[in-house]
Amino acid sequence: GASFFVALGVAVFGVTTINGQVWLAFAGALVVTVAVYLVGSAGRGGMDPAKLTLAGVALSAVLTGLVSAMTLLDPKAFNEMRYWNVGSIVNRGWDVLVPVLPFLGAGLVLAVIAASSLNAIALGDDLARSLGTNVALVRVLVVLAVTLLAGGATAVAGPIGFIGLMIPHIARWITGPDQRWILLYTILLAPSLMLASDIIGRIVQWPAEFPVGIVTSFIGAPVLIVLVRRKKASGL
Template identity: 50%
Template sequence: MALRAPTLAPPTPTRRVLRPVGLLAALVALGACVLLSITVGAKPIPVADVWAALTDHDGSYDHNVIRTLRVPRTVIGVFVGAALGLAGALMQALTRNPLAEPGILGVNSGAAAAVVLAVFAFGAGGTGLVWPAFVGAAVAAVAVYALGSRGPANATPVRLALAGTAVAAVLQGLIYGVIVLNDFVFDRIRFWQVGSLLGRDLEIFWQVAPFLVAGIVLALCLGPSLNAVALGDDLAASLGARVPAIRTLTAIAVILLCGAATAAAGPIWFVGLIIPHVARLITGPDQRWSLPYSAVLGAVLLTAADTVGRVIVPGAELEVGIITAFVGAPLFIALVRSRRMAAL
C-alpha cells in the first residue's frame, strides 16, 4: 500500500466545495430513490403505509408486499448498484482504461457463464450460485488480461477492450447454447440472465452481503493507493507504493464486487462504465473522492432504473438490466466520441 500520499494537483476552490456538497446531494438523491422504490409499483402505496409496514406489521396485503417484495429488492438494488459503480471505477483506475467495465472486460460474462454451468451441471441455486460467480469472474478477468497483454506490447486500453469483447462474446455464446438446449436451465435463469431484481428476497441478500460489504470496504480503502498507481508504476514505487500488492488487492475487490453482484442480480451492463466518468466530472481524478461518488451514484442509477422499469410499461415490468442498457448505450456512444470524457 502507499506509505505516503502521492502528489496530486490541488483541487480548485470550486471543486473543493463541490465535492462534499455533491456527495451529500447524491446521498439525498439515493434516499429519495429508495423511498420511491418502496412506494412505487403496480400498486402505489402511501408513505404512511410504508412506515406502518416497517414499524407495525399487521399482516395485510400491502404490508406483505412492502416487507417481502419491495424492501428486499430495494436493498439489493442499492448494494448491487454501489458494487458495480465501484468495480468500474477500480478497473478504470487500475488499467488507466476509460472503457474498462465489468461487462466490457468480460467479468460479468464470466460470472454468468459459471452460474449457468453450475445450474446445468449440478442444479445449483441460492447460495450455490455465489461461488461459481466468483470463480467465473476471476477466470474471465485473468483470461482477458492475459490476452490483452500477450506479445511484446503492454495491456493497452484498446487491447484490453478488444480482448474483453472477444471473451464476453465466447462466453455469451456458451450461455445461450446451454439455455437454448436445456429447458430447466432456461426456466431457472431466464429473468436472472438479463439482470433483474424481481423476486429477490433478503435471503439472497444475506448470502452475498459479506462479500459485497468486504468488496466495498476494500475498494474505498484503496483510494490513496490508486492515486499513486495513476502516476505510473515507477513513480508510484518511488513514493513508497507497493504496486503488485495494490494490483492484487484491487483485483480481489473487483472479483468480490462483480461476483456478488452478478450472483444476486445477474449480469447488468453499463453501470460500471458510465458512473465512474460522471463521478470524475465532479471530483476530478482523486480516487479518494471518485470511489465513494461511484458507489453512491451507482446505487442511485440502479434503484431509479428498477423503479422506472415497474411503471414504464402499463401492466408489465421491464427488467433493470434492460433499462440500464437503454440508458447506458447512448451514453457509451457519447463517451467514445468525447475525448475529454474519455481521458483519465
C-alpha cells in the first residue's frame, strides 16, 4: 500500500522528494492495513492469521501489478525509482533517514505499548475483555504502529518483501508465544536479515548489486510455503 501510493504520487503529482513521499507512504500503509483487516475478518469464523496472510498477499499482488503498469506507462518519471521500487538501501543515507526517524520512533513506542495486550487478545476477544483489555483501543494502536513503521520503512527503502512474514514466526520459534519477546527479537532479527540479504546481493553480482528486495523474496517464498504447511506456525 505504501509503495502503491508513492508510485501514484510520482506518476500523477510528480512527487520525488522524501518529505512528500513519506506522507504518501503513510496514507497507503493505513488504507491497505485497514483493507487487509476488513478482508481478513470477513466471512465465517472472523479473523485468523491464515486469512489475514492470504488477504495481504492478494492485495499485494494487485497493487504490485498496478505499480508495474504505471512504471511501464511513464518510464521517464520512474527512472530514478527503479531500485527503490524493488526495495533497495543503495544510496539511502542520513538525508533520507532523518526525516522519517520521528515516525519510526513513534511507531515503535506504540508497538511496545500494545505488545503485552496482544497476549490477552491471542486468547480470544471475549477472554481478553474479561481480563480488562480494551480490544478496540489495542487494535487502533496496532493499526497506527503498522502504518508508521511500514510506511516509514517503505518511504526510506522501498517495498522490501517477506521480512514481516518470516521474522515474527522465527522469533516465535525462539521465544514462545509472548508477544513482548517476539517484538524484541523481531527488532533484532529483521535488520540482521536485511543486512545479510544486502551482503548476498553485493557478492552475487559484484561489482554491481542485486537489490535487497529481490534477495529477500528468494529467501521468503520458500519460508512462506513452509509456514502455510505448518498450521501451528500461524498462531501469532
